[in-house]
Amino acid sequence: MSVIWYECKVKYRKTHETGESKITTETYLLDAVSYTEAESRITEEMATYTSEEFRITNIKVANFAEVHPVENSDRWFKSKVSLISYDDESGKESKSNLYMLVQANDVKEAYENTEQAMEGTTGDYTIPAISESPILDVFPYFTGEEETNSSESIEAKEAELEESEAI
Numbered sequence: 001m002s003v004i005w006y007e008c009k010v011k012y013r014k015t016h017e018t019g020e021s022k023i024t025t026e027t028y029l030l031d032a033v034s035y036t037e038a039e040s041r042i043t044e045e046m047a048t049y050t051s052e053e054f055r056i057t058n059i060k061v062a063n064f065a066e067v068h069p070v071e072n073s074d075r076w077f078k079s080k081v082s083l084i085s086y087d088d089e090s091g092k093e094s095k096s097n098l099y100m101l102v103q104a105n106d107v108k109e110a111y112e113n114t115e116q117a118m119e120g121t122t123g124d125y126t127i128p129a130i131s132e133s134p135i136l137d138v139f140p141y142f143t144g145e146e147e148t149n150s151s152e153s154i155e156a157k158e159a160e161l162e163e164s165e166a167i
Contacts, residue, residue: 003031005062005101006038007135010046012054025057029067029076029101030139035059045139065098067138068117073103076138077110080129081118101133 011025028045032038038059046054064078079102082095100117104110110130118125 004033005029005031005064005067006035006042007058007060007062008038008042008056009058010042010054011057012046012050013052014050026136027134028137028139029062029064029135031141041139041141062101063099064101066117067101067140068103068113069138070103070113073105073109073113075104075106076133076135077102077104077107078131078133079110079114079127081114082126082128084124084126101135101138107132 006029008028008030009025010028011023013021014024014026015021028042030038030041030045032041039056042056042059079100080097081100082097084093084095086093100114102110102113102117104113107130111127114127114130
């Protein structure tokens, strides 16, 4: 079963370091099986972060194939990875894009973390774009199966791509 990530926008009154209190909207990411569960989980998570009232303004499915947290990093970056495959019959090259969310301190580190996440990938790929994400925090759902190899997921995507080309 693949993970479905949801981007949740939450509006609430936030007290800044200066002591000033402002209404702000922030984006969070979590995995869930439905919009209903996503709403329930973000409500639960936000209740632990703020004692103020908050309102969920938007929930949408995010198009991330994988999420890679990195210790000692404070920002999230969206990496576009193009998997390259070759059709032996026609001799043509085709690309299939996937998006990864990687944690880093700057764009250079995000690129390096994306390459590290792609280690072990058997196919060719390029990283055509990396941009800073508005996502403030990620709340994964822990099932006890956290120690899966990220290259397995990418290899599964490559196999899907090869199957679709064969058809």
